[in-house]
Amino acid sequence: MVFLLRSSSADTTAAVVTANNDDEDSDDEEIVDYDIPEDAVINIKPKAMKRLRELREKQKTDSLVLRMGVRNGGCSGLSYIMDFATEDDVQEDDAIDEYPGEKLKCVVDAKSMLYLYGLELDFSEELIGGGFKFFNPNAEDSCGCGSSFGV
Template sequence: MITLTDSAIQELKRLRSKYEKEGSQPILRLGVKPSGCSGLSYVMNFESQANPDDHTFDFGDLRVAVDPLSMTLLQGLTVDFSEDLLGGGFKFKNPNAVATCGCGTSFATAETAATVGH
């Protein structure tokens, strides 16, 4: 399960409107990639459709797709959004993360921490 707070949903819908075309609503792709100071980074972008093997979650008319590999690392994730002048933006609370970097956009799990030297 993935959770989006109301403020995250509101901001994602605002951002999605920039990618909408006549008669279509892009879906949010949420995932991870090897990167960042902790080994893994969160990835968010809009795509036209989900893949057949994706896990999908609906938040009203906002659909989120997560690929199976990312889902194992994001299970239980909560995404929030803050408009603070300092430190504002999307915030990720991931119960699978055993280490995070100072910027909050990269993390390590118990499995990946050993491979990046944590």
């Protein structure tokens, strides 16, 4: 797997991932290419973006609003929240990372910004423990399941 980050002329960063299967029967190569907003709150990794594309297509919608946040609870004190929202649900004080080429907005409320700034959202297709993964540089503790953290 090769993961490259490069600067583009629009002061954004483009993420490109090339995945090669080592199976003899498969020479499939997959490219995920998108522009990352400058100073993004949430860094959406290529596998997560691919899964979000699939979910948007499955919902048969022109755009997707992904709301991310935190709430009290979980085994480490705070739990991650990730849900779909509508444009009407976006509040004035929300931080918004917009991916126009992907028709995606990632929205974070002001309170959660303190805990989520710099978070990396990834996706795993593993049979056990698969799904969206959160890598939070602000977390001092985190649980084994990866769905809660402490600061």
